Amino acid sequence: IIAWLEKEACGTGVIRxxxxxxxxxxxxxxxxxxxxxxxxNGEIVPLPEDALPVELPRIDEFKPTEDGRPPLARxxxxxxxxxxxxxxxxxRETNTMPQWAGSCWYYLRFVDPNNGTAPWDPQVADYWLPxxxxxxxxxxxxxxxxxxxxxxxxxxxxxLVKTKEPFPKLxxxxxxxxxxxRDARGKYYLPEQVEKRGDGYVVKGTDTALQxxxxxxxxxxxxxxxxxxxxxxxxxxxxxxxxxxxxxxDQPKPWQMDGVEGVARFLARVWRLAIDExxxxxxxxxxxxxGSSEQELWKMFHKxxxxxxxxxxxxxxxxxxxxxxxxxxxxxxxxxxxxECFLGFLFFFSPxxxxxxxxxxxxxxQKGLISLTEWPAFDPALxxxxxxxxxxxxxxxxxxxxxxxxxxxxxxxxKAALSNEKVLKFMEGKAPKKVIVVxxxxxxIVV
Numbered sequence: 001i002i003a004w005l006e007k008e009a010c011g012t013g014v015i016r017x018x019x020x021x022x023x024x025x026x027x028x029x030x031x032x033x034x035x036x037x038x039x040x041n042g043e044i045v046p047l048p049e050d051a052l053p054v055e056l057p058r059i060d061e062f063k064p065t066e067d068g069r070p071p072l073a074r075x076x077x078x079x080x081x082x083x084x085x086x087x088x089x090x091x092r093e094t095n096t097m098p099q100w101a102g103s104c105w106y107y108l109r110f111v112d113p114n115n116g117t118a119p120w121d122p123q124v125a126d127y128w129l130p131x132x133x134x135x136x137x138x139x140x141x142x143x144x145x146x147x148x149x150x151x152x153x154x155x156x157x158x159x160l161v162k163t164k165e166p167f168p169k170l171x172x173x174x175x176x177x178x179x180x181x182r183d184a185r186g187k188y189y190l191p192e193q194v195e196k197r198g199d200g201y202v203v204k205g206t207d208t209a210l211q212x213x214x215x216x217x218x219x220x221x222x223x224x225x226x227x228x229x230x231x232x233x234x235x236x237x238x239x240x241x242x243x244x245x246x247x248x249x250d251q252p253k254p255w256q257m258d259g260v261e262g263v264a265r266f267l268a269r270v271w272r273l274a275i276d277e278x279x280x281x282x283x284x285x286x287x288x289x290x291g292s293s294e295q296e297l298w299k300m301f302h303k304x305x306x307x308x309x310x311x312x313x314x315x316x317x318x319x320x321x322x323x324x325x326x327x328x329x330x331x332x333x334x335x336x337x338x339x340e341c342f343l344g345f346l347f348f349f350s351p352x353x354x355x356x357x358x359x360x361x362x363x364x365x366q367k368g369l370i371s372l373t374e375w376p377a378f379d380p381a382l383x384x385x386x387x388x389x390x391x392x393x394x395x396x397x398x399x400x401x402x403x404x405x406x407x408x409x410x411x412x413x414x415k416a417a418l419s420n421e422k423v424l425k426f427m428e429g430k431a432p433k434k435v436i437v438v439x440x441x442x443x444x445i446v447v
Contacts, residue, residue, distance in 0.1 A: 026096050028071060032102070040088075040090060054092075122160075135172075173249050176243070177216060181210045275360075294341070303383045305348055389403060390403075392442075392443045413439070
């Protein structure tokens with residue numbers, strides 16, 4: 001390219017050590033063939049557009065040739081030798097493109113995957129792009145995201161897409177870690193080869209002490225957890241729910257099998273709310289008409305719906321699950337469980353445990369899929385707490401927290417703070433010079 005620019009007097013080559021040439025070729029079979037022909041006179045030219053796409057030829061041996069040429073050099077002469085429309089002849093390029101050729105624009109193909117005549121339909125791309133949310137590891141920032149953005153910018157300059165940026169919002173998820181076990185020589189052991197003894201671990205049947213470390217899963221460190229094994233033992237919902245419940249999505253977290261077992265027990269509790277485990281019939285606790293004893297449960301439902309809705313949108317999945325656990329605990333404490341209330345709970349629990357919720361949805365006589373049903377609304381008034389936590393400060397330092405009815409008048413908040421024994425202790429018998437009251441939040445006593 002630089003030679004062509006200099007030849008056309010459009011620019012000159014300059015070395016920039018921060019920006020290197022991108023090696024965009026591989027000496028392997030699997031990859032997109034370059035639509036390039038090497039002419040007999042040494043000139044390198046592209047194939048005409050009507051000769052695209054170039055498909056990989058069938059070959060029997062996928063290794064490089066004995067003289068070091070790429071595997072495509074083993075293709076038949078009919079594929080290798082090309083005659084251009086103007087009569088010139090040459091040989092195809094036998095290198096292939098790297099995986100970046102596909103992974104840099106896969107999101108464009110996703111919006112129109114069955115198009116057999118074009119990479120994507122412009123109208124379809126205009127509707128779907130840009131990608132609303134990109135979730136990926138931080139390691140992608142210096143490779144895939146950089147290349148994909150470059151690729152998209154080129155497509156934009158060519159007028160093939162209308163959005164300047166491919167991914168307006170990026171979220172880097174944390175890595176799931178696991179404990180590894182190794183002896184003093186550095187040899188690693190599988191978890192099933194290890195047993196706990198006292199405060200440490202040893203190789204089963206021996207006294208060989210092991211060092212432990214929570215670190216990135218790696219085959220070489222024998223600490224990889226197979227999803228297939230977890231799903232076989234506890235089900236896909238348990239694995240999915242545990243991953244979402246482990247902690248903040250952006251933080252690294254250690255994998256613990258007892259955590260999966262705890263989540264599996266919670267899923268069983270949800271099932272038993274609707275199904276009697278002894279008879280297998282619908283639980284008599286479920287009723288069609290709500291009674292007066294369920295008023296607090298309905299308040300908890302709306303509070304849970306609000307928190308799950310908001311936390312899910314913020315990708316705070318672990319706190320959303322915690323709130324759903326609170327709802328289930330509350331449901332167990334009531335004499336009856338309104339069916340409408342439980343079905344509503346299944347709505348916002350379904351993204352977290354889809355298989356369980358779809359099954360219960362069907363068993364309880366509902367039609368269609370819960371995943372295709374509109375997300376439930378909540379009543380903001382019922383979702384509010386009746387009480388609020390009032391922080392009491394003395395000279396700006398936090399000394400007490402009072403639970404008070406929401407919208408308690410300022411005078412009553414001040415009276416409650418000044419009569420609290422703990423607050424009086426920090427006032428040291430001094431009269432307040434000033435009391436600052438912020439309704440539903442704060443009382444600051446200046447002495």
